[in-house]
Amino acid sequence: MVDIEDYKGREQAYVKHVLLEQYLEALVHKTASAYPHIVYVDGFAGPWQSANENHEDTSFGIALRALRTAKAAWKSNGRDVKMTAILIEKSPTAFKELEKLPPKFPDVQIIPQKGDFVVLVPTILSKIPKDAFSFFLLDPKGWRIPLNTLQPLLARPNSEVLFNFMFEFINRAASINDPAVVTGLNELLPSGDWRQRLNQAATSDQRKEVLIDAFTKCILQAGNFKHVCETTILRPARDRPLYSLFYGTRHDRGLEVFRDCQVKALEAQAATRAATKVDQAEAKSRQTEMFGSLHEMAENEASTFLESEKSKAREALATLAPEKANPILYKDLWPLVLAKHVVRLTTVNQLAAQLRKDNVLHFPDWEPRRRVPQPNYRCCRKEKETL
Ligand SMILES: C[S@@+](CC[C@H](N)C(=O)[O-])C[C@H]1O[C@@H](n2cnc3c(N)ncnc32)[C@H](O)[C@@H]1O
Structure with a gap:
């Protein structure tokens, strides 16, 4: 390494x-x-x-x-x-x-x-x-x-x-x-x-x-x-x-x-x-203990960025999924999302499962006990029920 x-x-x-x-x-x-x-x-x-x-x-x-x-x-x-x-x-x-x-x-x-x-x-x-x-x-x-x-x-x-x-x-x-x-x-x-x-x-x-x-x-x-x-x-x-x-x-x-x-x-x-x-700030002031919080703040830089990419990925999933008449296979949908956003496939799988629970996405082939979508599942946007 x-x-x-x-x-x-x-x-x-x-x-x-x-x-x-x-x-x-x-x-x-x-x-x-x-x-x-x-x-x-x-x-x-x-x-x-x-x-x-x-x-x-x-x-x-x-x-x-x-x-x-x-x-x-x-x-x-x-x-x-x-x-x-x-x-x-x-x-x-x-x-x-x-x-x-x-x-x-x-x-x-x-x-x-x-x-x-x-x-x-x-x-x-x-x-x-x-x-x-x-x-x-x-x-x-x-x-x-x-x-x-x-x-x-x-x-x-x-x-x-x-x-x-x-x-x-x-x-x-x-x-x-x-x-x-x-x-x-x-x-x-x-x-x-x-x-x-x-x-x-x-x-x-x-x-x-x-x-x-x-x-x-x-x-x-x-x-x-x-x-x-x-x-x-x-x-x-x-x-x-x-x-x-x-x-x-x-x-x-x-x-x-x-x-x-x-x-x-x-x-x-x-x-x-x-x-x-932290090293540079310490070298300037020679006061070590003050800088712990700076360390934590800067270390969160990646999680802040990744969280924002995750929420954009959620939006992209919902937007890119087609209407019911033309469903897309999940294996063709997730690459569209990963191509646009810095997000892992495991995260997109979880987002897709959550969007299904939230009635945003529909997967007609979803099998019982499956936690995440499978590659050959069809996927489309859930149609809004009319009153
Ligand atoms: C940024 S360094 C490469 C660092 C290396 N990739 C690494 O990560 O360890 C660029 C190298 O390309 C060489 N170089 C510059 N122009 C070149 C060219 N036109 N063709 C081949 N090598 C070149 C330089 O001598 C230098 O060693």
């Missing part, structure tokens, strides 16, 4: 790595049950600001552990799954570290690749066999990435992506008129009327909404994904978004697992931000 001790002064990377670790462990294990070969691609691998001598605090370190663990688990069940990690890095110094990895992981095929990820897209694609499932981590330091160049990679079938959109820099860049900056951003966000909408945005929250919505649509389109969802990583000691992690998948099950991991990462973020704020 990633250890917060390795992330002093860069707690935002800890939150990103909690999410990556949780999700990769689940994803690699699950996909290895169906595919003979799993390929992890780290487009901007580093190592970068790593404090751990075994690089356990890096994205590729986390991925190699996930690949190794899943491989061993399946091997003990008599199933041999090939695991590959393609690690791309531009900096010669960092690349030297990547070259040392293969002997340390004899059970995983590691392909270190030196160069510019954007230029290497066709080479990388040619190294991924057709029968493999692939996961792309794109975690650049900046934002000058022409999305159209990545399109063939994002559109690869049997693939998922996690893209780090450097929100703070991009938001700032979006107010700059320099032609090179304007062109660069237009290449990252090649479609939509986001510039117009940004001009009309009055608050920082509205600006964020416009940029997140624009990039969600660009990624959905480029990768032909079914779902794209965003996780905001905040500055550790300030209430400001630093970056946005965009996850793209073509599977409802991927969305389900991702939301579980996202909730855990947001809880980890609330806890680390609370601790960071």
Whole structure:
């Protein structure tokens, strides 16, 4: 497990790595049950600001552990799954570290690749066999990435992506008129009327909404994904978004697992931000005992957000359920809710059961003693009885 001790002064990377670790462990294990070969691609691998001598605090370190663990688990069940990690890095110094990895992981095929990820897209694609499932981590330091160049990679079938959109820099860049900056951003966000909408945005929250919505649509389109969802990583000691992690998948099950991991990462973020704020306040005043309440307050940041997402999910369930004449199967309804809101499937199941009790939703196939809806249950809005 990633250890917060390795992330002093860069707690935002800890939150990103909690999410990556949780999700990769689940994803690699699950996909290895169906595919003979799993390929992890780290487009901007580093190592970068790593404090751990075994690089356990890096994205590729986390991925190699996930690949190794899943491989061993399946091997003990008599199933041999090939695991590959393609690690791309531009900096010669960092690349030297990547070259040392293969002997340390004899059970995983590691392909270190030196160069510019954007230029290497066709080479990388040619190294991924057709029968493999692939996961792309794109975690650049900046934002000058022409999305159209990545399109063939994002559109690869049997693939998922996690893209780090450097929100703070991009938001700032979006107010700059320099032609090179304007062109660069237009290449990252090649479609939509986001510039117009940004001009009309009055608050920082509205600006964020416009940029997140624009990039969600660009990624959905480029990768032909079914779902794209965003996780905001905040500055550790300030209430400001630093970056946005965009996850793209073509599977409802991927969305389900991702939301579980996202909730855990947001809880980890609330806890680390609370601790960071307390440390900084203490260091300023040297009065320890005053700050217990600050700790509690900040730690509730995740529950406040998740509670509000839960109530929006309840509303969405009630609104998205169709009229009686055209019922929807529950397995097609819950992904619509999870795609919009940061909520776990278990929570949506409970909400659906409660809405049934409250006479808002109707499930004609509900069996006795069932506590939550089953995937093949039909669902519709309960018709108001006329007097
Ligand atoms: C933010 S760091 C990656 C951190 C890593 N994903 C992690 O979480 O541990 C970005 C890395 O990308 C490298 N880099 C920057 N531009 C690149 C490019 N065009 N192609 C490949 N690597 C690049 C940098 O040298 C740096 O090591």
